[in-house]
Amino acid sequence: GAVVSQHPSWVICKSGTSVKIECRSLDFQATTMFWYRQFPKQSLMLMATSNEGSKATYEQGVEKDKFLINHASLTLSTLTVTSAHPEDSSFYICSAKSVDRADEQYFGPGTRLTVT
């Protein structure tokens, strides 16, 4: 149980284009999902918290107009990187909290974004 999937697992895009990453909780309902980014050999850095049916809460320094988050249902959140630039290249990981077990987070497998 508690499986989280991400799609795509990797993506290469050209500078200036937008990329959408999906995060799904497969076998549980998630009222809250989180988006992280991770640079090589570093820990995960929380970007935003996404609650179903409401606007995401962004961490300080994260541009909400650049990283658009939509949490349309209890099993799906999307992160859109708009007008991507090479410095946006990173490993993006989502996580989800079950409505039954609010103190545990389950992570997706990550999406590697490379902007050329």
Next chain:
Amino acid sequence: GQQLNQSPQSMFIQEGEDVSMNCTSSSIFNTWLWYKQEPGEGPVLLIALYKAGELTSNGRLTAQFGITRKDSFLNISASIPSDVGIYFCAGDNYGQNFVFGPGTRLSVLP
């Protein structure tokens, strides 16, 4: 905000050795979690601890929730090559405040 410290930052051990790593905080948490991340993948939950003093095992892994609620440790017994990865601790307060540690990078030498 709350921060977690993990030590050691990295360790190289021989296959078969036991491993011990810990996680400390300046403030208390009500839940401690240990995750393992392998290259190119997301973190996987290994053990969750909910009570101060709790000792929980998952195969060769054993983790304890410190009595002060400000620390936790993870032990791995008889390490094998597939134990390689980054081990993250995380603290949570009733789902309201989830904090991730910087990680301990484990390398196992054959």
